[in-house]
Amino acid sequence: MARNVLYLVLGSIFLVGCVSVQKSEHLHTDKEKHEEHAEREKHGERENHAEREKEPDKLLRHVVLFRFKEDAKAKDIRKVEKAFAALPGKVDLIHDFEWGTDVSVENLADGFTHCFVVTFKSEADRARYLPHPAHKAFGELLGPVLDKPFVVDYWTR
Numbered sequence: 001m002a003r004n005v006l007y008l009v010l011g012s013i014f015l016v017g018c019v020s021v022q023k024s025e026h027l028h029t030d031k032e033k034h035e036e037h038a039e040r041e042k043h044g045e046r047e048n049h050a051e052r053e054k055e056p057d058k059l060l061r062h063v064v065l066f067r068f069k070e071d072a073k074a075k076d077i078r079k080v081e082k083a084f085a086a087l088p089g090k091v092d093l094i095h096d097f098e099w100g101t102d103v104s105v106e107n108l109a110d111g112f113t114h115c116f117v118v119t120f121k122s123e124a125d126r127a128r129y130l131p132h133p134a135h136k137a138f139g140e141l142l143g144p145v146l147d148k149p150f151v152v153d154y155w156t157r
Contacts, residue, residue: 057156058155059095059096059119059121059156060125060126060154060155060156061118061153061154062117062129062153063115063116063152063154064115065112065114066080066116066146066149066150067111067113067146067148067149068080068113068145068147070147073145076144076145079141080142081114083138083141087138088118091132093128093129094120094129095120095121097116097119098116099115099117101113102114102115111148112148112150
């Protein structure tokens with residue numbers, strides 16, 4: 001009987017501890033959101049809160065495909081890959097990033113070999129990314145080897 005009471009007490013303490021940890025993590029998340037909002041306001045950026053609250057799961061995808069010049073050297077294309085992949089570390093507006101090369105068996109790529117997906121949380125983030133010095137420097141590196149870009153932006157559903 002005493003052992004059962006002991007297990008009951010220990011179990012209750014454990015559960016209270018778990019609930020407490022979960023609440024503190026939730027508060028920490030709210031605090032981070034508040035800090036992020038304050039930081040955006042500090043830089044003069046206003047968010048449309050009604051729009052955010054309606055669709056909090058939507059993200060803005062910036063899809064960029066490259067067709068390189070026929071005489072582009074493999075080493076120069078690798079420099080472009082590395083430079084694009086380095087942008088998330090230089091531009092904190094980027095929420096997520098991924099890239100890859102064409103592996104389609106349909107032969108419909110029209111020479112576009114590289115696809116980069118840059119994800120933003122808002123149009124304002126994208127608007128600040130485009131003229132960002134790191135993005136501009138990347139464009140200067142890309143220019144000499146680029147034949148044609150293809151860009152599509154969309155909101156996730």
